[in-house]
Amino acid sequence: MVEAGALHKFILYVENQPGVLNRVASLFRRRGYNIESLTVGHTERPGVSRMTIVARIRPGAAPRVEANLYKLVNVLSVEDVTLVSTTARSLALIKVEAHEENRHRLTEIVRVFRARVVDLAPQSLTIEITGTEEKVWALVEVLRPFGILEMVETGQVVMARGLRRPARPQAGGAGQWLVETGAADSA
Amino acid sequence: MAIKKGAAIVWEALERLGVQHVFGYPGGAILPTYDALTRSRIRHILARHEQGATHMADGYARAGGGVGVALATSGPGATNMVTGIATAMMDSSPIVCITGQVGSHLLGSDAFQETDITGITLPITKHNYLVTRAEEIAPSLREAFQIAASGRPGPVLVDITKDAQNQQCRFDWEAAAPRPRRPEAALVPDGADLEQAAEMIERAQRPLVLAGHGILLAGAEKELLALAETADLPVALTLLGLGGFPGSHPLCLGMMGMHGEAWVNLAIQESDLLIALGMRFDDRVTGKPETFAPKAKKIHVEIDPAEIHKNVAVDLPLLGDVREVLRRLLPAVKPARRREWKGWIERSKREAAVHDIQNLPDNGHLFAAHVIHDLWRQTTAETVVVTDVGQHQMWEAQYYRHEKPRSLVTSGGLGTMGFALPAAIGAKLARPEAEVWVVAGDGGFQMTMAELATVVQEKLDIKIAIVNNGYLGMVRQWQEFFYEGRYSSTPLTGPDFVKLAEAFGIPGLRVSRREEVAPALRKARERPGALVVDFQVEQEDSVFPMVPAGADLQAMIRRPSVLVERATDG
Numbered sequence: 001m002v003e004a005g006a007l008h009k010f011i012l013y014v015e016n017q018p019g020v021l022n023r024v025a026s027l028f029r030r031r032g033y034n035i036e037s038l039t040v041g042h043t044e045r046p047g048v049s050r051m052t053i054v055a056r057i058r059p060g061a062a063p064r065v066e067a068n069l070y071k072l073v074n075v076l077s078v079e080d081v082t083l084v085s086t087t088a089r090s091l092a093l094i095k096v097e098a099h100e101e102n103r104h105r106l107t108e109i110v111r112v113f114r115a116r117v118v119d120l121a122p123q124s125l126t127i128e129i130t131g132t133e134e135k136v137w138a139l140v141e142v143l144r145p146f147g148i149l150e151m152v153e154t155g156q157v158v159m160a161r162g163l164r165r166p167a168r169p170q171a172g173g174a175g176q177w178l179v180e181t182g183a184a185d186s187a
Numbered sequence: 188m189a190i191k192k193g194a195a196i197v198w199e200a201l202e203r204l205g206v207q208h209v210f211g212y213p214g215g216a217i218l219p220t221y222d223a224l225t226r227s228r229i230r231h232i233l234a235r236h237e238q239g240a241t242h243m244a245d246g247y248a249r250a251g252g253g254v255g256v257a258l259a260t261s262g263p264g265a266t267n268m269v270t271g272i273a274t275a276m277m278d279s280s281p282i283v284c285i286t287g288q289v290g291s292h293l294l295g296s297d298a299f300q301e302t303d304i305t306g307i308t309l310p311i312t313k314h315n316y317l318v319t320r321a322e323e324i325a326p327s328l329r330e331a332f333q334i335a336a337s338g339r340p341g342p343v344l345v346d347i348t349k350d351a352q353n354q355q356c357r358f359d360w361e362a363a364a365p366r367p368r369r370p371e372a373a374l375v376p377d378g379a380d381l382e383q384a385a386e387m388i389e390r391a392q393r394p395l396v397l398a399g400h401g402i403l404l405a406g407a408e409k410e411l412l413a414l415a416e417t418a419d420l421p422v423a424l425t426l427l428g429l430g431g432f433p434g435s436h437p438l439c440l441g442m443m444g445m446h447g448e449a450w451v452n453l454a455i456q457e458s459d460l461l462i463a464l465g466m467r468f469d470d471r472v473t474g475k476p477e478t479f480a481p482k483a484k485k486i487h488v489e490i491d492p493a494e495i496h497k498n499v500a501v502d503l504p505l506l507g508d509v510r511e512v513l514r515r516l517l518p519a520v521k522p523a524r525r526r527e528w529k530g531w532i533e534r535s536k537r538e539a540a541v542h543d544i545q546n547l548p549d550n551g552h553l554f555a556a557h558v559i560h561d562l563w564r565q566t567t568a569e570t571v572v573v574t575d576v577g578q579h580q581m582w583e584a585q586y587y588r589h590e591k592p593r594s595l596v597t598s599g600g601l602g603t604m605g606f607a608l609p610a611a612i613g614a615k616l617a618r619p620e621a622e623v624w625v626v627a628g629d630g631g632f633q634m635t636m637a638e639l640a641t642v643v644q645e646k647l648d649i650k651i652a653i654v655n656n657g658y659l660g661m662v663r664q665w666q667e668f669f670y671e672g673r674y675s676s677t678p679l680t681g682p683d684f685v686k687l688a689e690a691f692g693i694p695g696l697r698v699s700r701r702e703e704v705a706p707a708l709r710k711a712r713e714r715p716g717a718l719v720v721d722f723q724v725e726q727e728d729s730v731f732p733m734v735p736a737g738a739d740l741q742a743m744i745r746r747p748s749v750l751v752e753r754a755t756d757g
Binding site: 018019022023026027030060063064067068070071072073076077 | 305306309310313314317334369491492493495496497500
């Protein structure tokens with residue numbers, strides 16, 4: 001389904017359990033939102049994984065996506081950081097055709113983009129680039145005329161700038177929330 | 188610390204969770220648990236189909252206010268539960284479904300009667316568990332009950348492998364306590380929002396309360412009554428909200444929506460403030476969302492943040508348990524009298540009366556409305572009516588006045604035909620002292636009528652009224668209105684329901700004339716034990732008014748009335 005709307009970035013802390021990725025992905029599928037990218041990895045806390053999800057969301061619907069995600073029992077916290085000042089990075093490996101004549105031009109491009117050559121072979125060259133999506137795709141466009149043999153991109157990982165952190169589980173191990181008294185309990 | 192078998196832990200955990208009844212059907216992968224049942228004091232009700240077992244658990248939860256429990260085997264047993272689980276999900280009904288699963292070493296191998304039921308039910312449960320070790324049984328069940336009953340309630344499924352049921356492990360109830368809760372998003376609105384709500388109510392000239400299922404789930408009937416009486420607010424109800432406000436109260440307007448009362452829908456369109464309490468602006472309530480209540484500001488009191496602005500954009504959302512929110516709101520609400528607005532509604536009500544089948548000249552035919560009306564006249568506020576899905580369901584909602592919460596059990600969101608009979612079995616076991624009536628159409632009844640055997644085996648006193656018009660009536664009505672009367676696959680024959688009842692060992696009565704209705708109902712009520720009454724009603728009657736799907740709420744199709752024709756002729 002093609003959705004009109006803006007790209008939103010969500011940061012989720014989830015319990016690292018079988019099926020959690022499926023639950024999260026299924027929710028986007030069921031509500032008709034297309035995931036542009038989804039990354040998941042471990043955090044400094046055992047048993048807790050962190051996801052960065054970028055998805056196109058209809059105007060006004062992002063708070064409901066957030067609320068629906070939080071209804072999943074294994075989701076410990078969720079925050080829409082679209083409007084928050086963040087550092088966003090993705091990593092790509094790009095393998096291009098390379099031979100004696102153009103190798104120099106390629107390494108010059110790599111230098112300008114502050115990328116790295118991670119594999120050099122007689123017929124090819126593999127470039128690693130880390131940066132914003134825009135930077136990664138700018139490099140891809142520049143490399144395209146050389147003949148891209150294959151490429152892989154991680155999707156975005158996002159972190160808020162400065163001391164501000166997204167809503168996250170309290171300390172105390174996987175899924176150990178401090179029980180809030182008062183308001184939360186009376187409901 | 189006691190060493191116990193997983194299967195025994197299932198029952199011990201259920202007993203400790205206060206369970207008294209379990210509805211189920213045995214099979215291979217759940218055999219160890221059924222074996223351990225012989226040493227439990229929990230009463231097991233053998234359904235005739237696992238769908239029936241889930242509806243029973245659902246009816247039990249809705250009528251009794253607790254958590255219903257259903258039990259089934261793997262594979263087909265589990266997949267047969269799917270409709271019942273989806274029904275409970277759509278109507279926020281707290282049930283826990285326990286299924287057996289093939290041994291953990293066979294998972295993923297397409298073993299006999301293996302099915303990925305946690306995968307299948309993922310989008311139709313609040314949460315589900317695949318339990319592969321005996322140690323996980325008690326914690327999973329404890330958490331399942333907590334999740335099912337908390338916040339916005341709903342179904343939870345616990346799938347337990349056969350080897351987990353057979354394993355021995357240490358049973359430690361305290362250690363199996365549910366994990367600490369995650370903090371919920373602000374579940375009580377702040378004072379400023381409550382002040383604003385009170386001000387909006389005070390300023391409104393034509394305010395209306397729209398009360399839904401949330402009133403019953405939160406137990407907020409007293410608070411709703413206090414709010415309505417203090418600020419003199421007319422109250423309209425959703426289908427699942429019926430009983431949340433006394434039907435005989437002068438401020439009670441009746442049901443809203445597609446088959447809501449004309450004066451209710453007109454009042455919504457005229458209103459300048461809607462106070463929506465525990466309802467979710469379903470498309471059957473709003474008609475076309477763009478033209479819904481165009482003049483009204485909207486306050487939305489709702490426990491589920493994912494419902495805010497979903498179908499209808501609101502001006503003031505108040506997140507929280509509706510009882511808690513109303514308790515905090517009430518002190519700020521100023522007394523008011525709204526003679527003009529109530530007069531407007533009253534006039535609209537009088538204008539609608541000429542379309543009411545009850546006021547039309549008797550043409551000798553038996554209409555379903557007469558059956559429902561007489562049933563309402565004879566029974567008390569303590570009666571539980573369990574309806575199926577279709578025309579009879581809407582007529583019941585229109586002509587039976589529910590005074591008390593949990594006096595109507597019906598499938599709203601999913602609209603599950605075949606729901607009534609099994610749900611009534613659950614309702615009767617939850618409320619044994621209550622008179623329980625099934626009102627079902629001949630189509631829906633035929634879907635799950637095998638559960639009559641369950642009624643007999645469990646010796647349940649359930650009265651069953653079949654509103655029999657020989658059609659899948661609601662679909663026929665749509666075909667009449669929107670498909671030029673082409674009755675594609677809607678005429679249906681049924682068995683002789685009296686003989687059918689007798690075959691199950693239940694007496695049956697047949698009624699086909701209006702004057703026979705009241706005596707038959709009296710007879711049914713006086714006779715202890717289950718009884719079936721086959722009401723052979725007008726075949727091609729339709730439910731009025733009707734807002735066509737996606738149309739403006741005021742664009743209702745009204746019942747043709749000779750009274751209107753006479754008035755215009757004169």
